Amino acid sequence: MDKLKAMQTFVQIADQGSLTAAALALDTSLPAVVRALAALEADLGVRLFQRTTRRIALTEEGRRHLDSCRQVLASLHDAEAALKADAREPAGQLTITAPVQFGQMHVAPAVTRFVQRYPQMRCSVLLYDRVVNLLEEGIDVGIRIGPLEDSSLVAHTLGHIRRVVVASSDYLARAGVPRHPKDLLRANCVRRTGNNPSWGPFIDKKDKGRPFSISVSGNLDFNQIAPAVEACVAGMGVGMFLSYQVAPYLADQRLQILLEDYESPPRPLSLVLPHARLLPTRTRVFIDWMCKALQGFRQP
Structure with missing residues (x-):
């Protein structure tokens, strides 16, 4: 045999x-x-x-x-x-998927630089705000935010992303600064259409770290993240977002983070593969590239 x-x-x-x-x-x-x-x-x-x-x-x-x-x-x-x-550069086709906004902000630019460095590569970047089945949809590499439900995937942890509550200084000057998540009950909260009206989980360290959520309300709902962020920048209310979604506005202080003491643990940012074995050179080189591009990612 x-x-x-x-x-x-x-x-x-x-x-x-x-x-x-x-x-x-x-x-x-x-x-x-x-x-x-x-x-x-x-x-x-x-x-x-x-x-x-x-x-x-x-x-x-x-x-x-x-x-x-x-x-x-x-x-x-x-x-x-x-x-x-050492005898040849990576060549061939790779298909990559990532969440829409994170993909636009961080994955697509890194993939563009990769193809510039390795011009024999062809990369297709598919951005979806849903969990993609890598095997069924023919995806070589995925970028995921949050816990991985599919234990069969091979994951490389690249960093962590916070879920943050933010508002502009103008709004806070008018409405006051929330000191506890319960203060959000009296705030004008900018929400995502169709999302659960509860925000959280928050963690109360004084109550044995027990998680809890707050049912919020407000006069503005959006079905996309970008206009919801802009509404908060314009002083219309308080928003809850993933940290990378508001990073530019935090950097120039148009938004500020609230209730940091009650944040839940940050979510992992992972590069995932349908399997780890018998990877072609192009996939292994791309993994190394993306790990260097996103390693230690944490915003803000």
Whole structure:
């Protein structure tokens, strides 16, 4: 048995979800895939998949062995890639996704500089304010803000982003400075259309760090972040935003942060991949580029 080939076949079956799809991916026949899997299971003395006429699923032993196989194949790939990397620059297509405003402000400029540095690269940047399924939508790299719900993703933490309450000095001079989140009940709050009317969670350190939310109201609602921020800059009320969304206005003091003592922990900013193994050179170089561009990100 060619154990390396059998391991490659096993990984493809797991990734593709069927023996037939694995055969297509490997450009080989279905019987060859079946034989390779059977030989590997016989050699290990365990069943790697539970198979029925309709589906195939990894056993517990299969899941453990899959990680080992990925590590072995990745080490081989990385060793070969390291020898080739100095001989050529990255080339080919990459598709990247990010939240709309963060993508416009930070991701798109970094990708533009990347393509300037590596002109043989072609990059498509897709900006969505929704959680994108990287595998299903053919995305190579994603930028995410907040906890990752999909545990199968491989994540690199780049930094952290705060959720902040802000207002202009003009508004605060008229309405007073909130000292506790409950003071927002009397404030004119600029909100997002369709969002939960409650703001939070806030953390009360004097109450064992217990989180709580405040139901707010106001006379301005927007379905986009930018006009809501501008309304706060114009002195129309208090807003709650992610820190990067108001960073320019905080820098020139047109807005100021309120209630910092009650902020919840900052959200992680992550670069995510559908998997970590057998990455092409272009993806590995791009990951390094973005990690340097966004590493330690924290605003303000």
